[in-house]
Amino acid sequence: MRKNALRPVRRIGLLVAMTLLSMSCTLPSRQQEEPGQLRHADRSPLSRKLTQVDFGGKASYAACMEPACPAVTRKTLAVTMPAAIPATPQAIDTFAADHPTLRLATTLQTPPARHRVFVRFTSGSANLSPSEKSRLDRAMAEAPETGEVAITGYTDNTGSLRANRRLAQARAQTVHDHLRTRLPANQTTLALVSQAACCFLAANDTPQGRKQNRRVEVVVRPQRQAPP
Secondary structure, eight states: OHHHHHHHHHHHHHHHHHHHHHHHHHSOOTTSOOTTOOOTTTTSTTTEEEEEESOGGGOEEEEEETTSSOOOOOOOOOOOOOOOOOSSHHHHHHHHHHOGGGHHHHHSOOOOOOEEEEEEOOTTOOOOOHHHHHHHHHHHHHSOSEEEEEEEEEOOSOSOHHHHHHHHHHHHHHHHHHHHTTSOTTTOEEEEEEETTOSOSSOTTSHHHHHHHSEEEEEEEEOOOOOO
């Protein structure tokens, strides 16, 4: 009799346990997030921010995640450069007239051209032959107005360096003295230089090459004129 009386109690207890177990399976977990809620990390102001996209009339705002948010950059002012012009005298004058601050650079004159003359000598000699004197005089007559004359004497590679130094100096001095009698002293500056066994125009292994190297170079620089 006692066993039969306990059976309904056991059945009720078993039924209650099964009911509680089924309810625990259907209830949502406390750790499950409700829809529409952000995680704690998402609510952090360092991970999500509101930023401006574009500028001016096109400006708008949007949410972004670091580090993909737009960064602040330096502002650069737009500069309008002058349009390119053809490199012709007329175009340069027109451009200079429109830009007074640049007029000085465009009106400067180019350096005057140089006039170069070569005088030849026989081996071991510093004397000017009559033919070389005449040729030098004609060349100087064709030169522009004289301002400065650079006279440089050279030799070939024959002989010692010491002897060639004296010979180069003597050749330059000979041409200097000849030009001093032809050019006005108050309008001309003569500069004397010697280069022994140096700066050859041709190889010294042939007579013709050595003849070209035994020379004096006369470079005439016209007087510079001030711009108008």
